[in-house]
Amino acid sequence: MADQWMPQAEHYDLGGHAPTDSSMPPKAIAHITADRDASAARPAVHVSFEALLSYFTGSGREVAPHILWDPFTGQFAQFFPANSRSLSLRDLAGGTRTNRAGRVVVQVEAVFFPHTTYKGKTYARLEDTPCKGWGDLHAWVHSLGVPDVWPMGRPTSLTPHRSEHTWEKVGGWYAHAHVPENDHVDPGSWPAFPKGTPKPKPPLPVRQKRPFPKGLRPNSSSPSARGLQKALKLTGWLAKSVTESDNYGPKTQKAVDGFNGKHGLRDRGKSYDPAIGPRGWELLMRLAYGAG
Incomplete structure (x- = not known):
């Protein structure tokens, strides 16, 4: 049975779990966090994984994905188990229930925006980054039954293309730009599927817990x-x-x-x-x- 929590991710369960639709095919949705409006003429410095982690566990918890992934460092955080919906897609009343439209609907947010600068180098597209951890991420999503296909095409530009019929009938990877009821155009690009049968790495070792000490106050x-x-x-x-x-x-x-x-x-x-x-x-x- 597939692990509902990605073994290589740090887990920050936000609660409020809700079931997905087991009658529909499994999906994974590719997003970028798009933190800054940069350009080739005016690139901007990479926003840290820690800043996005703080956002999704704080004021941004109402739009949190399943997985936050930093392609520069290979860090992961997970906020919901795979068998629960997450909250990264617009879901209009009476529509296709976008966040639940599959046995799994795994939302992946890559910490990236076009023309981001990391350690002195500027990256126009996500797939140009080191994409550290992509093999582990892909292997986990694959273990959940999501096939290695892009039903509406692998994203190559920030261009929307949506088909509710395809979305409801075909499993695989979708860009945010492919999802009905949504108006985002990300991610613009995504790394290619690794060749061969995915082999997930073993889970991270159990880490020592340091619980918050109540009563720790200034002065x-x-x-x-x-x-x-x-x-x-x-x-x-x-x-x-x-x-x-x-x-x-x-x-x-x-x-x-x-x-x-x-x-x-x-x-x-x-x-x-x-x-x-x-x-x-x-x-x-x-x-x-x-x-x-």
């Missing part, structure tokens, strides 16, 4: 402050010269302010969280240690 004393300070040092937010202690003082708070601001960790959408919260702690621990 207080807690043994957990030492762990917070160490993680802030490992990620470059706190100077190595700062002595780790149980005191959550102003230097620690200044580092937390910078971290929260960088990753868009806001308190109810109004202001930056004044302390490190559960979401911020989880992200900080993952960046520092690779921990969940």
Whole structure:
């Protein structure tokens, strides 16, 4: 039986699972995050995987896909199991139930926009990037029964082409530009299917968990402050010269302010969280240690 959670992805279950339509053929949908409006004349710097992860687990959770994939680093995050719908497609009332129109309807968002610059090099198309992790991603989607075909053609430009009949009757990979009821034109390109039978790599090793310590607040004393300070040092937010202690003082708070601001960790959408919260702690621990 196929694994409903991609073994190579870090898992951030957003809940609210809802069934897909088992009477319809399995599909995978290719998206790009399209974070910035760049051009060949004015390229823009790549938006980080961590920034998109923070968005989809925060203010953007209502449009979250199944999989977030960074083709430059090979990082993955998963927000819904494959046998649940995700939320990346427009789904109009009375229509084809786009997010559920298949035994699986796996939504993949690549962290990319045309003319993105990464480590000094500019990439016009997604397929020009290193596409790190594509083999693992393809193998997992293939294990869910999605065939290696593009029923409306492999995307080669930011051009829409939609057929509701094809969408409902034929399984395979679709561009966002192919999906009924939607008006997006992405992804513009996508890597070719690997040759031969897909062989998924083994799952990532079980990572040490560092649960959020409740009661960790500014201007207080807690043994957990030492762990917070160490993680802030490992990620470059706190100077190595700062002595780790149980005191959550102003230097620690200044580092937390910078971290929260960088990753868009806001308190109810109004202001930056004044302390490190559960979401911020989880992200900080993952960046520092690779921990969940």
